[in-house]
Amino acid sequence: MTGDKPKAIVEVADAKVSFGAVKALDGVTLAIRPGECVGLVGHNGAGKSTIVSVINGGLTPHQGSISADGDILAHYGINAARERGVRCVFQELSLCPNLTVVENTRILHRHLGGFGWRKRAKEVIERSLDAVFPGHGIASDRSVGELSIAERQMVEIGMAFSDAGVAPRLVILDEPTSSLDASLAEQMLTYVRHFVAAGGSVILISHILNEILSTASRIVVMKDGRIVADRPAADWTDQSLVEAMGSVVKGEAHRRATRDLAAAPVVIEQGGRGMPFRAKRGEIVGLAGLAGHGQTRMLMKLHAAKTSDWLPRRDLAVTFVAGDRRLNGVFELWSILKNLSIGSLGDLAKRGVVNAAAEAERGADWKRRIDIRTQDLANRILSLSGGNQQKVLFARALSTRAPVVLMDDPMRGVDVGTKQEVYEIVRQQAAGGRTFVWYSTEMEEVCLCDRVYVFREGAIVAELAGGAVTEENILAASFRGAAA
């Protein structure tokens, strides 16, 4: 401990963790002190989730030491961490879906048992949700499985900041806003700033660099299992962060040049409440609005309308990138390659037998194009970091020949460098005549679309095209139900 700095809540020294030949942590030293928000950034697979698992007590490093409040600990695990007020919101949501929000709260807070626990648990979680997400509208007696992915993420965050005897001191948020729209994300970040100003500590992991720059007091950059930079937030800019992460800074203007699609045929349409939905050949159509206002439902309707034939088609009419990767995306017991090729077996098989060489070649091609970080595509999909799993789901959809690609907030957890690559692939494929219907909770992505439908309470309430696709217009329509 140096000088008059307060003692670290948790300090990890020279931690090393390997998974087989992969060095997930290669000698990481990190101390988190009271009253600071540490922003943790790095490419997909850099080791961010691994270091927070060590701090959270979920993973014991193969080498290195852990101290808490100044004492080196011989034994440190999840229970010891919890007793010290260390909490973690994981990237993959971890609540029990068949239990209610109140029952999940009871599981988290062991001390809440005994007569009248339901009432106490309800008070605990409602107090916290009201503080972090004022006006959230989530009834605590609902089953978690019935909640949207955004609501589940809100409950996880509310849970982490809740106090049922042991107050939270260090809250680790691993991509907490990946399913939240901009206004919910801002509510959470505002709460984080208050929490830190009152002496609490937060580790914030996000690939949305603005969130890190606006909220963190210190920013730590990881690359290939090591910390490569650790400086006060004020010393960083968007550009210097991207460079430190090892990505190439691309110029502005990701927006596509306006193209005349007037003569292009409509390839997919759907009626419903509000305006009808329509998308043309080669068009990138965005679905915007506050999270959970009917965008995913629209994607499912579009998918059902194009796949309801009695006989399976050889040529897919539509493909889908699922939003909730653990629930609808990955086949957990399969390899990375099988997860990727399952979408295009028709193209890879001859007389019902898959051509293994063609399959391997396709896998290698996508591994290179979007930098899927693995030593072997035969490894299980769950050996990949969250962002790399997401890349596989992308490759699965984009490598098909389906003329329409439906995407349910597909960039969750994907790093800045890869996002630029994917934007470029989407642009090229759209120019070649492919149609994209893209729901995104990130404004930057919505603004890449040719045309955008804004959703509110299950209905399309506004349509914006070309230069009118701006953050201002989308927000105005999301809140008031009409374009500005």
Ligand SMILES: Nc1ncnc2c1ncn2[C@@H]1O[C@H](COP(=O)(O)OP(=O)(O)OP(=O)(O)O)[C@@H](O)[C@H]1O
């Ligand atoms: N259970 C596991 N088995 C094998 N390898 C693993 C396992 N968990 C993590 N790894 C590997 O360790 C490395 C670090 O992964 P980690 O999840 O910490 O990355 P990350 O920085 O959090 O990435 P992301 O931004 O995608 O979440 C990756 O190469 C990953 O493939």
